[in-house]
Amino acid sequence: MLDWFTYFADWVTYSWFGLSSDTQFAGALHFFIEDTCKILVLLIVLIYFIALVRATLNPEKVRCYLQGKNRFLGYILGSFFGSVTPFCSCSSIPLFMGFVSARIPLGVTIAFLLTSPLINEVVVVMLGSLLGLQFTLMYITIGLLLGISAGFLIDLIKGERWLAPFLAQQYQRNDAMPELEYQQKIMTLADRHQFAKKEMLTIFTRIWKWVIIGVAIGAVIHGAIPAVWFSEHLGAKQWWSVPLATLLAIPMYVNATAIVPIIESLLLKSVPLGTTLAFCMSAVAVSLPEFMMLKQVMSSRLLMLIAGYLLIAFSLLGWFFNAVSF
Amino acid sequence: MKNINVYGSGCKNCTNTAELIEKTAMQLQIEINLSKVSDLQQMMEAGVVSTPAVAVDGKIVHAGSVPDVQIVKDFLN
Numbered sequence: 001m002l003d004w005f006t007y008f009a010d011w012v013t014y015s016w017f018g019l020s021s022d023t024q025f026a027g028a029l030h031f032f033i034e035d036t037c038k039i040l041v042l043l044i045v046l047i048y049f050i051a052l053v054r055a056t057l058n059p060e061k062v063r064c065y066l067q068g069k070n071r072f073l074g075y076i077l078g079s080f081f082g083s084v085t086p087f088c089s090c091s092s093i094p095l096f097m098g099f100v101s102a103r104i105p106l107g108v109t110i111a112f113l114l115t116s117p118l119i120n121e122v123v124v125v126m127l128g129s130l131l132g133l134q135f136t137l138m139y140i141t142i143g144l145l146l147g148i149s150a151g152f153l154i155d156l157i158k159g160e161r162w163l164a165p166f167l168a169q170q171y172q173r174n175d176a177m178p179e180l181e182y183q184q185k186i187m188t189l190a191d192r193h194q195f196a197k198k199e200m201l202t203i204f205t206r207i208w209k210w211v212i213i214g215v216a217i218g219a220v221i222h223g224a225i226p227a228v229w230f231s232e233h234l235g236a237k238q239w240w241s242v243p244l245a246t247l248l249a250i251p252m253y254v255n256a257t258a259i260v261p262i263i264e265s266l267l268l269k270s271v272p273l274g275t276t277l278a279f280c281m282s283a284v285a286v287s288l289p290e291f292m293m294l295k296q297v298m299s300s301r302l303l304m305l306i307a308g309y310l311l312i313a314f315s316l317l318g319w320f321f322n323a324v325s326f
Numbered sequence: 327m328k329n330i331n332v333y334g335s336g337c338k339n340c341t342n343t344a345e346l347i348e349k350t351a352m353q354l355q356i357e358i359n360l361s362k363v364s365d366l367q368q369m370m371e372a373g374v375v376s377t378p379a380v381a382v383d384g385k386i387v388h389a390g391s392v393p394d395v396q397i398v399k400d401f402l403n
Contacts, residue, residue: 058376058389058390059375059376060389060390063375087390088377088378088390090335090337090339090340090377091375091376091377093335093366094335094366094369094370094374094375094376094377094379095375095376097369098370098373098374098375098376099375101370194394198391293335297366
């Protein structure tokens with residue numbers, strides 16, 4: 001089905017512009033046209049349908065559901081709900097406090113908050129359209145596992161010791177757990193459609209320019225930098241390229257959307273899968289301003305532990321996938 | 327007079343929500359006392375989980391997004 005975009009790019013590049021297929025410029029232009037059209041069309045369609053399905057899901061409902069659940073089941077559920085619950089990223093702090101005040105274990109809360117940016121609809125749709133189903137499923141599975149193990153580790157080291165005092169005391173109280181009530185709003189199909197339309201428009205207006213910028217950079221890499229350069233400088237043999245990719249990706253949170261087409265062209269130039277995966281996850285998961293905001297609710301020590309966990313986990317993942325070939 | 331609190335960290339959605347409520351109240355000629363709350367403890371005490379959240383006279387009536395005009399009209403009346 002996605003071939004349609006290749007044919008369209010073929011037609012524009014070779015028939016309409018009349019370029020010869022063996023020039024670098026034609027290759028780059030073809031890459032640009034195919035990817036921009038494909039991503040933008042798929043984003044519009046799929047974000048709408050994803051929003052339609054999850055319209056009735058919200059953090060309040062998830063909090064009610066997670067309260068009082070078994071710890072280990074909680075990590076899995078927290079991680080899962082983190083990936084599917086829609087919420088504005090500026091809600092992270094109230095959400096964190098809301099979970100803690102419901103005495104949902106800190107690990108479960110962290111699992112939720114970590115997977116939420118890592119597995120978001122935009123990145124998933126883009127990975128799926130550019131790198132295929134297999135890569136995307138692998139990405140989602142790893143994302144969930146990272147969230148689950150982060151939650152487990154945080155509770156193992158009793159991370160709640162390092163929360164801001166007004167939150168830490170929530171876990172020390174001996175009184176009965178506050179009872180939560182959640183009133184399900186009834187949503188008609190028309191309500192769902194309204195929600196989905198709004199989500200789609202908000203996300204689209206926010207990211208379309210980043211998609212174009214990302215694809216443009218990807219196209220330049222595709223057309224201008226020879227594959228040999230990458231295998232000599234960023235190949236699997238250079239072990240340090242994985243942690244370097246992880247660190248380099250940190251400031252990329254501003255335009256995580258632009259990352260995916262760049263990744264595609266890196267993979268096409270045979271930069272190893274592990275390095276690419278580490279770069280992608282780090283760009284998407286770690287947002288500096290959000291990290292700074294978390295300082296209001298936890299000590300720097302806990303924050304550094306979480307950051308350290310992520311950097312180490314991404315590097316291990318990268319090395320693993322570079323060593324195992326698929 | 328209705329007391330309205332808009333809870334949020336001050337992001338764009340929160341500002342938009344406050345502006346929308348002010349505008350709608352003016353149109354409907356309803357007197358309101360609107361305050362933007364960004365204090366974390368107050369947010370937690372009010373039971374806010376997702377922002378922007380709106381409380382009318384201490385009761386949360388909307389959370390998690392910029393509300394539609396119709397929703398704002400409903401809770402103002």
